Amino acid sequence: MKTTLTFIILLITSITLAQDNVITDIVVQGNNKTKTSALIKLTSIKKGEVLDSLLIEKDVKRLKRLPSVAHAYYQVHEKEDGYEVIYGVEENFTIIPSANVYTTNDDEFAFRVGLYEFNLLGRNITIGGIYQNDIYPSYMGNIRAPFLFGKRAGLALNYSNITTEEPVFLENGTADYKYNNTSYEILGLYQFNLQNRIELGVNYFNEDYEYKEGVTDPNVPQDFDVNKLLYKLIYEYNNLNYDYQYVSGFRSILNAQYVISTEDVLPDFFIWWNDFLYYHRVGKKGNWASRLRFGLASNDESPFAPFAVDNNLNIRGVGNVIDRGTGVIVLNTEYRHTLYEKDWFVLQSNVFVDGGSWRNPGGDFDDFGDSQNFRLYPGVGLRFMHKKIFNAIFRIDYGYGVTEDATNGFVFGIGQYF
Missing domain, CATH: 3.10.20.310 (membrane protein fhac)
Incomplete structure (x- = not known):
């Protein structure tokens, strides 16, 4: 009882x-x-x-x-x-222009400008477009609505018409091709919880290569046009915490793609890469940030290998697509320090080291240890930041190569490099 x-x-x-x-x-x-x-x-x-x-x-x-x-x-x-x-x-103020500019010591110059609205209709929908000039003009546009179907599910649509001059690395030298890629992409977006999300979709695109100058190879066509179908999977784990310009935590992004070609000259291939990002607060004004990228693709002996060595992708100061490979290992690490902060404005310094290596098309894993494939570029930079405008970070970095046949140059852009 x-x-x-x-x-x-x-x-x-x-x-x-x-x-x-x-x-x-x-x-x-x-x-x-x-x-x-x-x-x-x-x-x-x-x-x-x-x-x-x-x-x-x-x-x-x-x-x-x-x-x-x-x-x-x-x-x-x-x-x-x-x-x-x-x-x-x-x-945040969310109607934001974007800009990326880079140069190297061989007088190469390219730029990319755009305009994006990151909060369309007050519902965190992103819409915008980009104009790029890298010898030839290019155009891109996309819309992304991550919460279109509720708290977890959304949709993204992307269009691009990109034209560049691409070096093709042949056994007897290098050839320059005018390269055009026109693509249409649709992605389904789903967020499982605060840390985990996934994207699944398909991309239909056309690639057009037109020979301009340089060496030739009887086994490599000088002009060809090919349609392709790409299946894409993106999986992200995100445990980052933000406090204005400071970031702490860990993030991992896996991008896996399978590409089907309609022409034998460019075979079907599989490609994947994973970015591991780690951020750590150092005292009251410091932030240490690192990104490790590891990726592999089908190891075909093709001059059109998918992984590129490039200013805006991985190594600051190296130049525009100076090499290609079927595997990549890149580490970017930098220390960011707030020099001045007043109301909305922040001035931040940056000291970085970018280093990486590539596997040659048809090569093996020993290529990663080959000194000819390794690039190391330390450098310094500045960040001019607005705390109340989304991604309003104007960056300027100068990278100086210390490995064999290295270059040096400036890389400008909007937003942190990673």
């Missing part, structure tokens, strides 16, 4: 406490452009549920990752009948 009475008392007490700890209201404040409904949709707590501070902290972490949000926080106020939860956000 005594045991039964004790159980009843504990049950009544727990019910009473649960009723006192329920969420009676959820409020979002500080948002002007972003729809309140769009932000509430991304939160984990609901009215009438028991207050859970861990879920609220995860919600704040999720909100900080949105392009529309510069910073987020929360408050909990006790009311007579429960608790009111307030999510506070500081919004």
